[in-house]
Amino acid sequence: MELILQYKKFFEICRHDVNSLFYYWPSESFRIYKLSGVEYASTWCQEALDFAYRVIKINFMVLDYPDVDPAGQEMDDIFKKMSDNSPNNADGGAIWSTYQFYLMEKGRNFIDAWLASGDDRLFGQKLIDIFNAHNVGFDKQAFYPVKY
Numbered sequence: 001m002e003l004i005l006q007y008k009k010f011f012e013i014c015r016h017d018v019n020s021l022f023y024y025w026p027s028e029s030f031r032i033y034k035l036s037g038v039e040y041a042s043t044w045c046q047e048a049l050d051f052a053y054r055v056i057k058i059n060f061m062v063l064d065y066p067d068v069d070p071a072g073q074e075m076d077d078i079f080k081k082m083s084d085n086s087p088n089n090a091d092g093g094a095i096w097s098t099y100q101f102y103l104m105e106k107g108r109n110f111i112d113a114w115l116a117s118g119d120d121r122l123f124g125q126k127l128i129d130i131f132n133a134h135n136v137g138f139d140k141q142a143f144y145p146v147k148y
Helices: 002-013 028-035 042-057 073-084 090-098 105-117 120-133
Strands: 061-064 100-103
Touching: 002 042, 002 105, 002 120, 042 061, 042 073, 073 090, 100 105, 105 120
Parallel strands: none
Antiparallel strands: 061 100
């Protein structure tokens, strides 16, 4: 359930703005931990990439892109760049911070209903069911394996 609540938090953060995956784990303790000079772990990066892949596949979120929303090969290239480049160095940090996510109408409607309901368990299960229906459930991971 903890992971589901992290997804909820990112959706909530993106309700009115775009955000990068650096805010994927929005807890204050993680931000303080990062500010202390500790690097992003590869497990954190993998969870963030898996998150991004899932929410794009279910049409809840999309990348804020200069032209039109990227699709197909462009999305594949973006995920490959992120999986190949650690956010802990200048080049990787630039890649990871360049791509900003925002909620599409479907995602916004879902998080608005979730927040109005106050029922984390019910909406957490609904989200899991949506992931499973799109073949991106939590039984699958490392859609783009990090290489660092």
